[in-house]
Amino acid sequence: MNDLIPLVNKLQDVFNTIGSETVDLPQIIVVGSQSSGKSSVLENIVQRDFLPRGNGIITRRPLVLQLVNISQSDDSTTQEYGEFLHAPAQKFTDFVEIRKEIEAETARVAGQNKGISKSPIHLKIFSSKVLNLTLVDLPGLTKIPVGDQPTDIEKQTRNLILDYITKPNSIILAVSPANVDLVNSESLKLAKQVDSEGRRTIGVLTKLDLMDAGTNALDILTGRVYPLKLGFIGVVNRSQHDIATNKPMTEALKAEVEFFKHHPAYRSISSRCGTPFLAKTLNIILMNHIRERLPDMKARINALISQTQQELGLYGDGALTGKAQKAALILKLLNKFALDFMASIDGTAEEISTKELSGGARIYYIFNNVFGAALDSIQPGYNLSIQDIRTAIRNSTGPRPFLFVPEIAFDLLVRPQIQLLEPPSIRCVELVYEELIKICHNCGSKQELDQFPRLHAKLLEVVSDLLRERLPPTTEYVESLVAIQRAYINTNHPDFIGGGGAISDIVKQNEKKRRDVEKHQRRTANLSNASHNEKATNGLTSSSRDDALETSSNSDLYTDSHMRDYSLNGISSGSNSWSQRESFLTYFFGSGNKADRTVIPDQGSSGRSSVYSKAIPMDMDELEKKFDSTSLSDDNSNLTEREQMEAQLIRSLITSYFNIVRKTIQDLVPKSIMHLLVNYSREAVQNRLVSELYKEELFSDLLQEDENLANERQKCKTMLDVYKKAFEIINEAM
Structure with missing residues (x-):
């Protein structure tokens, strides 16, 4: 049992070497408000003046105080001394010097402005007058900042105290002055927050000698007011006058014993009061607490050993001295990086993300969703107006009239539409390249590559260079795919609608429109006539009603015949107009309408004026200006039926051929990218890495650790x- 506290002190010393508190060691935490007498309690236990004193917060850093009992030699000359962790080679035999060192170390870390710090001061005191104890003295609780103290000094102090007393292995020594009502004890209030049942809190009542005459704290000391499992212990410290006059500690302890022996209220419990009893009780409580917690501490340390060994394994041993070791490691990392790159593309990587598409799946998404949607969004001929088509038709014939819709005009108009497929195709190459770069950055073992940042950088550089080399030829090939389609317009393609198919589609569309319009007009006319006839027949005889009905029937026939005599969208279908075959010949093999021909003036010998003689001659310059300003304007109302039909035909042919080329491009571009960029890089990456980086003169530089x-x-x-x-x-x- 007597070895348990030195055992914890040894553990404390061991953990202090790394500045870590990963293990919750059993220790006694001294908590009290300012002027509660907690510093005097500690000095009485040590039986030495060694703590700084003054106004305001004096203890501004936690003081971890290890008391070590040393056997007194036979000649009684054993000298007491102290040692600080921050000055291990120095022994302090003068306790005044210990006080000065505490003040200097506090100011060094916490500054001069009365602020506090969480960094502890570790002090060992070796003496034959002490029992083995480990105590932690914390800053006193304060309410109002004084002088140059921080405005949140109360919050800082409370948080610091809670950091210590929240640990389940700590024993709370709550110091309260007896001359203040116990319900106002800040130390007991904080202890209650973390130890609601009072299992690891021991109360200390100070200043019993300063209570008002006729009052005592017997009920508190006997546990009838505020029950604690470890109880309350009363002590009498030196007064301020005793401290000022340097009253010896031995005399102060004797005076304390006499106080309890002769006090009428406390003499019955005098054996359970005073500093010696407090020190002995703390020693026993701490030893028992250590004995209870020892198995848990052992299990905790064993777990920490296992965790630390695993963590050390992640960092590697760092002992790469021979060339063979370095060569083997380099080759291993190169192969691992290359295999990870290939596996990411193939979809066989060990770690597959469930949050987003990556690797080969992302490339597939680019081909089928992104690229496909981009091509589908292109509407052929959206940038062609009717005037553009008219101009192309006229320009393609030169000075000659045309009998057919010129095929050259179709070629001129369809090539720019095919060119619209190039930008999304080039962007598809770029997106796949970017995804390969992203794959490259996610390859390899993170722990191993983090260990060797230069090797990692070189791996990324070599693979990125390989991908950059493949980007231009892939882009050029994809551009050539579009250029090939523009180079030769194959109107004999089996899927191409052709002139006849286009005309047939247009005729069907126009016939449908004509029938819809005629149907609507007949329905409107019938409703109107029926209403009129109903009103008329109300005042007629039956024979007159029959005549009216016959007239209505004839009116319907007239309306139907009349409507058929008018052309719809350039197609005339009346009984007195051309037949459908004649219409096609008229529109696509030249005009048969005399109104479209040039009228040659006829002047007979009789000198009678013809139509031409009545016409007013027009200047050629004016005619040219009129042509430029009206015939090619955006006003579609000026278009003849033939011009509308020609534009409709050209649009139909462009759409048909563009769809053929779009399907071809949508099929060939992904294949080209896979062959020239993805598969090439996948197959060449391992050889490229080995040839570039597996060189003996690079080993030392590449394996330089972070x-x-x-x-x-x-x-x-x-x-x-x-x-x-x-x-x-x-x-x-x-």
């Missing part, structure tokens, strides 16, 4: 050694 990672590995090794040492200490004790 400095931060090397530091982390060293830190991990140190922690592993500490945990193993702590585990050995616990094993020896158990």
Whole structure:
């Protein structure tokens, strides 16, 4: 039992070497408000003046105080001394110097402005007058900032105290002054937050000698007011006058004993009051607490050893000294990177994302969804107006009239439409290239490549260069696919609608429109006539009604015949007009209408004036201006029936041929990209990496470790050694 507290002190020393508190060690946390007397309690336990004193917050950093009992030698000359963790080679035999060192170390870290710091000061005191204890003195609780204290000093102090007392292995030493109502005790209030049942809180009542006459704290000390499992202990500290006059500690302790022996309220419990009893009680409580927590501590340290070993494995051993080792590691990483690149494209990678498409699946999505949608969104001829088509037809015939719709005009108009397929095709190449670059950045073992950042950078550089080399030829080939389609317009393609098919479709469309219009007009006329006849027959005889009905029937026949005599969208179908065959000949083999021919003036010998003689001659310049300003304007109302038909025919032919080329491009572009870019890079990546990077003169540079990672590995090794040492200490004790 007596070795348990030194055991924890050893563990504390071990963990202090790494500045880590990963293991919750059993220790006593001293909590109290300012002027509650907690510093005096600690000094009485040590029986030495060693803590800074003054107004305001004096304890501004946690003080981890390890009390080590040393055997007194036979000649009683054993000297007491203190050691600080930050000055391990120095022994402080003068406790005034210990106080000064605490003040200096506090100011060094926490500054001069009365602020606090979480960084602890570790002090060991070796003495034959102390029992083995581990105590942590924390800043006193305060309500109002004084002087140059931070405005949130209360919040900072509370958070610091809670950080310590929340740990389940800590024992809370709640110091409260007896001359203040216990319900106002800040230390007990904080202890209640983290230890609601009072299982690991021990109360200390100070300033019992300063209570008002006729009052006492017997009910509190006996547990009748505020029950705690570990109870309350009363102490009497030195007064401010005693401290000012340097009253010896031995005399102060004797005076405390006398106070409890002769006080009428406390003499019955005097054996359970005073500083010696407090020190002994804390020693027993701490030892029992350590004994209970030792198995959990051992399990915790064992788990930390396992975790640290795994973490160290991720960092690697860092012991690559021989060329053979370096060569083997380089080759392993190159092959792993290349295999990961290929697996990502094939969809056989070990780690497949469930959040987004990547690798080969993303390339497939680009081909079928992105590229396909881009091609489908192109509407052939959307940028062609009727005037564009008219101009192309006229320009393609030169000075000659044309009998047929010129095929050259179709070629001129369809080539720019095919060119519209090039931008989305080039963009498809770029998107696949970008996805391959992204695949490249996600390849390889992250831990190993993070260990060697230069190797990782070189891997990315080599593969990126390979992909960049393949981008221009792939782009050029895709451009050539569109250029090939523009180079030769194959109107003999089996899927091409052709002139006859286009005319047939147009005729069907126009016939349907004509029938719809005639049907609508007949329905309107019948309704009108029926209404009129109904009104007329109301005042007629039956014979007159029959005549009216006959007249109505004749009117319907007239309307139907009359409507058929008018052309619809350039097609005339009346009984007195051309037949359908004659219409086609008229529109596509030249005009048969005399009104379209040039009228040659006829002047007989009789000198009678013809039609020409009555006409007013027009200047040629005016005719040219009129042609430029009206015949090629955007006003479609000026178009003849033939011109409308020609535009409709050209549009139909362009759409048919464009759809053929679009299907071809949609099929060939993905195939070309896969062959020239994706598959080529996939098959060449491993050879390229080996040829570029597997060179002996590059090994040392490529395997140069990241400095931060090397530091982390060293830190991990140190922690592993500490945990193993702590585990050995616990094993020896158990």
